[in-house]
Amino acid sequence: MTVITFITPDGMSRDVEAETGMSVMQVAKRAGIDGIIAECGGEMVCATCHVFVRSEELLDRLPPRSAIEEDMLDFTSEPRRSGSRLSCQIPISDRLAGLVVEIPGTQV
Ligand code: FES
Secondary structure (H helix, E strand, O other), X not given: OEEEEEEOOOOOEEEEEEOOOOEHHHHHHHHOOOXXXXXXXXXXXXXXXXXXXXXXXXXXXXXXXXXHHHHHHHHOOOOOOOOEEEHHHOEOOHHHOOOEEEOOHHHO
């Protein structure tokens, strides 16, 4: 079991247990995290699962963005930053223990 921390736009944080094999989006939806809308269910066509990865030390453990993810990050409700990812494209693994992601304020 891996613990992920979600930071809401008002600065509150919530630790959520995540199972290997789920995506960060699925973990957020199951835990009822506001702001992870995920209209497309992980098909990479909505960009409403956008997060800002705050754990810079873990960035190189994330799978690289695909070309489609790169394109979709141009359509997020809040402008992308260096740590922007679609949370449906981040699979949970033990290597991501302690991952911290921030929810964009425009998605809440
Ligand atoms: Fe739609 Fe991630 S859930 S792009």
